[in-house]
Amino acid sequence: MQYQIESFKVKKRGKQVIVYVIILLLVLLVSISLGIVVARKGNEEKTMGKLIETKANAKKVKKEERQEQSKRNNEKQGDGTQGNLENKKQFVKNVDQIYNGEKGKRVFLTFDDGPSEAVTPHILDTLKKYNVKATFFVLGNRVKLNPELIRREYREGHYIANHSYSHEYSKIYKSSNAVLKEYNKTEEQIKRALGNENYSSNLFRFPGGSTGGEYDKVKEKAKKELEAKNIAYLDWNALTSDAAGADTKEKIMKNLEETVLYNNVVLLMHDAPDKILTYETLEDVIKYLQKKGYTFENMYDLIS
Numbered sequence: 312m313q314y315q316i317e318s319f320k321v322k323k324r325g326k327q328v329i330v331y332v333i334i335l336l337l338v339l340l341v342s343i344s345l346g347i348v349v350a351r352k353g354n355e356e357k358t359m360g361k362l363i364e365t366k367a368n369a370k371k372v373k374k375e376e377r378q379e380q381s382k383r384n385n386e387k388q389g390d391g392t393q394g395n396l397e398n399k400k401q402f403v404k405n406v407d408q409i410y411n412g413e414k415g416k417r418v419f420l421t422f423d424d425g426p427s428e429a430v431t432p433h434i435l436d437t438l439k440k441y442n443v444k445a446t447f448f449v450l451g452n453r454v455k456l457n458p459e460l461i462r463r464e465y466r467e468g469h470y471i472a473n474h475s476y477s478h479e480y481s482k483i484y485k486s487s488n489a490v491l492k493e494y495n496k497t498e499e500q501i502k503r504a505l506g507n508e509n510y511s512s513n514l515f516r517f518p519g520g521s522t523g524g525e526y527d528k529v530k531e532k533a534k535k536e537l538e539a540k541n542i543a544y545l546d547w548n549a550l551t552s553d554a555a556g557a558d559t560k561e562k563i564m565k566n567l568e569e570t571v572l573y574n575n576v577v578l579l580m581h582d583a584p585d586k587i588l589t590y591e592t593l594e595d596v597i598k599y600l601q602k603k604g605y606t607f608e609n610m611y612d613l614i615s
């Protein structure tokens with residue numbers, strides 16, 4: 312009996328031990344699985360973390376590239392026109408030699424008498440669509456009215472140049488000093504609009520052209536004074552006559568075809584408020600020049 316009881320106790324303890332072992336094993340198993348899951352999750356998180364980090368880095372690099380690009384543009388403007396005398400002189404030389412370029416066929420699209428709310432944004436939209444960079448010869452009094460359009464032109468990579476303040480011949484051509492005054496007044500408006508004290512267009516276009524007419528003598532004197540100050544001036548060698556009577560798309564295109572004759576073309580157009588036809592025809596103008604094998608440049612391409 313004693314033995315039986317002992318034996319029963321042993322058996323009972325044995326069973327208990329087995330149960331304990333099973334529970335222990337179960338606990339162990341659960342802990343191991345949990346450990347694996349946690350470890351895996353940790354790894355996943357690490358991978359995700361790395362991905363996010365890589366993405367953030369790529370974004371940062373892109374942002375830095377953009378900042379670098381706009382810094383380079385700003386430096387170009389500062390160095391090429393105002394900041395550095397040697398670069399200013401080089402720019403004047405390059406503008407003087409604009410019709411002697413030997414790199415194939417190139418065209419400079421130029422728009423005078425703007426900016427205007429009615430026309431300039433449409434022109435900018437079309438230029439953007441074709442990724443064409445142009446040069447805007449702006450009027451100081453219109454810059455004052457539409458500074459945001461100047462900022463957009465600048466932002467979208469177009470060159471902003473100077474076409475006097477008032478565009479009133481009798482006022483501008485009173486004397487060579489008056490020409491310089493109109494130039495400076497417009498430069499001030501451009502700087503103010505851009506919020507950039509360093510901006511200097513360094514490029515003037517005489518209203519009505521730099522030669523001939525009743526103000527020829529004043530123009531000649533003003534040219535010498537501009538040269539002395541290392542300021543370039545530029546006329547054109549092709550035009551659509553959009554400000555001289557071309558009142559249909561057909562006439563605009565006919566004038567274009569008849570005047571685009573050389574490898575180096577400076578094309579005159581206008582973005583004054585009434586030049587609706589100019590923006591309505593601009594796509595056809597660009598397509599025509601593309602078909603003829605021209606590449607589009609603007610004045611930034613003349614800044615070394």
Ligand SMILES: [Zn+2]
Nearest residue numbers: 423424518519
């Ligand atoms: Zn003009």
